[in-house]
Amino acid sequence: xxxxxxxxxxxxxxxxxxxxxxxxxLISYAYIRKNACKTFKIxxxxxxxxxxxxxxxxFPDRKGAHHDATIFVYxxxxxxxxxxxxxxxxxxxxxxDIMRSITSNxxxxxxxxxxxxxxxxxKVDPHTWSQxxxxxxxxxxxxxxxxxxxxxxxxxxxxxxxAPFKQKNNSSTPVDITISQDSLxxxxxxxxxxxxxxxxxxxxxx
Numbered sequence: 001x002x003x004x005x006x007x008x009x010x011x012x013x014x015x016x017x018x019x020x021x022x023x024x025x026l027i028s029y030a031y032i033r034k035n036a037c038k039t040f041k042i043x044x045x046x047x048x049x050x051x052x053x054x055x056x057x058x059f060p061d062r063k064g065a066h067h068d069a070t071i072f073v074y075x076x077x078x079x080x081x082x083x084x085x086x087x088x089x090x091x092x093x094x095x096x097d098i099m100r101s102i103t104s105n106x107x108x109x110x111x112x113x114x115x116x117x118x119x120x121x122x123k124v125d126p127h128t129w130s131q132x133x134x135x136x137x138x139x140x141x142x143x144x145x146x147x148x149x150x151x152x153x154x155x156x157x158x159x160x161x162x163a164p165f166k167q168k169n170n171s172s173t174p175v176d177i178t179i180s181q182d183s184l185x186x187x188x189x190x191x192x193x194x195x196x197x198x199x200x201x202x203x204x205x206x
Contacts, residue, residue: 002152003201005072005143007135014136015129016052019062020044023157026065030072031056032134033127034080034087036149036169043164049094069156071142073149074131074198077191078184082177084127085116090175101125113177117186132193143201 016031022043031037031052038048046055088095089111102119103109111119120128144152153162179187188195 002145002148002155003143005135005140005197005201007132008137008139010132010135010137012133012135012137015126015134016056017061017136018044018056018059019065019067020059023161025068025157026062027156028061028067028070030134030136030140032072032074032131033129034084035073035075035131036146036165038169039149039165039167042167042169048169069142070138070140071144071152071156072131072135072140073144073146074194074201075146076198077131077194078179078187080131081117081120081128081187081191082113082179085113085177086175088127089116098125098127113179114183117183117190121186121190123190130191130194132197145202 014030018029018031018040020027020029029040031040037052041050041052041055042048044055044059046058087093088098099109101124102111105122105124106115106119108115119125123129142152142156150162150165153165156162
């Protein structure tokens with residue numbers, strides 16, 4: 001499931017973008033945490049836990065260059081936050097930075113999902129920023145639903161070069177998380193721009 005997405009009227013200047021060559025194509029990629037970002041790191045020759053600052057030094061955004069594809073990966077906002085909670089809070093994977101932020105802002109060391117939503121509202125950690133806030137004011141050629149990342153990359157660079165995108169990396173362990181209707185409503189408000197973006201992207205499938 002791949003579509004164009006015109007973000008030129010956005011109020012955001014965007015966040016980290018990487019430019020890299022793969023399969024003879026120059027690609028501009030919007031780095032969004034919890035959206036297969038570790039798969040991209042591995043595809044670019046880095047370890048799973050590599051610091052994005054190290055990666056972006058190796059593959060800086062080539063502003064002004066002609067890119068064959070401008071891409072970003074998106075996913076359901078609720079699933080993204082639940083995955084973040086499982087990875088960083090329940091499984092404690094590479095969670096030192098986010099736990100310091102939680103302790104600093106909420107004054108707690110242990111946190112349940114309801115309290116984690118309160119932390120998300122603060123938007124003080126990049127993992128909790130909305131997906132759309134990462135995007136630049138450009139027309140993206142490929143808005144890729146995370147479940148279809150491999151297929152999308154095959155269409156851009158061919159099956160041989162897309163092979164690293166077939167493997168899921170750092171997937172959270174399935175753990176049931178109960179979410180109240182109030183919490184769902186809060187998450188929909190926090191990530192309203194993401195829900196609106198995804199609706200616009202996927203309306204072409206209806």
